[in-house]
Amino acid sequence: MPGRSWRIGHLAGIPIGISPLWLLIVALITWSLGASYYPDQIEGIAPAPAYLLGLVSALLLFASILLHELGHAVVARRRGVRVEGIDLWLLGGVSKLKDSPHRPDDELRYAAAGPAVTVVVAALFGVASLALPSSAPAAVRALVDYQFAVNSLILGFNLIPAFPLDGGRILRAIVWRLVGDVARATRIAAAVGRGFAFAFIALGLLATVAGAVGGLWLALIGFFLVLAGRAEESQQEIEAAFAGHEAGELMAFPAVTIPAGTTVEEAARSHFARYRYRSFPVVEDDRAVGLVTIDRIEAMSPPERREATVGEIAERDPDLFVDEHDDVAALLGRSAFRRVGRAIVLGDRDGVGILSATEVTRALRALRLGSAGAEGTDAGGGSRPSGAGASG
Ligand SMILES: [Zn+2]
Numbered sequence: 304m305p306g307r308s309w310r311i312g313h314l315a316g317i318p319i320g321i322s323p324l325w326l327l328i329v330a331l332i333t334w335s336l337g338a339s340y341y342p343d344q345i346e347g348i349a350p351a352p353a354y355l356l357g358l359v360s361a362l363l364l365f366a367s368i369l370l371h372e373l374g375h376a377v378v379a380r381r382r383g384v385r386v387e388g389i390d391l392w393l394l395g396g397v398s399k400l401k402d403s404p405h406r407p408d409d410e411l412r413y414a415a416a417g418p419a420v421t422v423v424v425a426a427l428f429g430v431a432s433l434a435l436p437s438s439a440p441a442a443v444r445a446l447v448d449y450q451f452a453v454n455s456l457i458l459g460f461n462l463i464p465a466f467p468l469d470g471g472r473i474l475r476a477i478v479w480r481l482v483g484d485v486a487r488a489t490r491i492a493a494a495v496g497r498g499f500a501f502a503f504i505a506l507g508l509l510a511t512v513a514g515a516v517g518g519l520w521l522a523l524i525g526f527f528l529v530l531a532g533r534a535e536e537s538q539q540e541i542e543a544a545f546a547g548h549e550a551g552e553l554m555a556f557p558a559v560t561i562p563a564g565t566t567v568e569e570a571a572r573s574h575f576a577r578y579r580y581r582s583f584p585v586v587e588d589d590r591a592v593g594l595v596t597i598d599r600i601e602a603m604s605p606p607e608r609r610e611a612t613v614g615e616i617a618e619r620d621p622d623l624f625v626d627e628h629d630d631v632a633a634l635l636g637r638s639a640f641r642r643v644g645r646a647i648v649l650g651d652r653d654g655v656g657i658l659s660a661t662e663v664t665r666a667l668r669a670l671r672l673g674s675a676g677a678e679g680t681d682a683g684g685g686s687r688p689s690g691a692g693a694s695g
Contacts, residue, residue, distance in 0.1 A: 309322075314369070315373060317373070317388060318387075329361045337357035338357075341442075345445055356445070356446060364453055373389065374419060375414075376389055379413045407477075408480070415469070418473075422458060425451060471535075475489055486539055486540065496532045497528075497532055503522065503524055506522075507521030545670075551650060553663060555657050556648070558655050559574065559578055560585065560591065560654075560655065561585055561613050562586055563592060565614075566609060567616060591624070591647050594618045594643060603616075623639050625646050626648075626650070627651075
């Protein structure tokens, strides 16, 4: 999925980013429209205006995709799901949510909001195309017609009922409402999606054998949909396994902490080398303020490690903190936890706990064996002082 992205600004308070690949896609669309679409539509057009129209069309296309994603993001926010930002990347846009929708109605409205925006955009260009007088310049007509066609295509593609497309989420929300169980709804929606995905692969390969190179694209999209469906199912399975389990059950407590004023060099010796954990909570005035990770320290030069304190380099994302009574399933949906692999658990007692992805995975395996709460989970309240689990 999308990797690193450049932040280009905010819209409606939501950070917007573009993937470096996005520039390549804009260039490709500009080139293909300038080299064939506009010369085909406008008799005798010179290359420079044809490519300029191509560039304008590519930018308008991405503006349409941005509006589509804003539709998702604004509705998610209104429904109480926090939005991290929107990334424009290879195949369009992605709205990054900080947690997953909790009710079928939330998911339905969130998933339908994007396509609803695209319907409006496509309709506007469709009406504009019909309303253009016959005397209108051919360039304007070709530009409007292209936006109508491409937005209709985006709409149709997004409504295919397969994860991670909007159609897959809409289908799950509807089934979820019918059967009342998100795990079962996810399995059913994923199975339907798989059917479409395999049909795409089969059709794509047949078309390729028959000599249509575009068939490879179709097969590739099918393959991508198979993988995305599987990822959605396993994420759901993990969240379902942990529903009803509190963070306090799985944390290691009390965690070994590092005072914020400690230099990084000192912490490397006194904590990282000694306990061999991957991260430690940082405390300031007896309060946990963040996590310092080995990855962050490894990225620093020896002189930097002598200068900086762990308080300065700690990850302070509020999403890395949970209450000991919080549901583990909700934590797993958070992007901050997936990124760092650790969370700080706060409770009524003195000291903090730490919950690591390693611990969660171990607990998941134990739960699967049907021995929840027995040996193997190192469940909370124990006497073992711990950083963040030695492995993983
Ligand atoms: Zn969408």
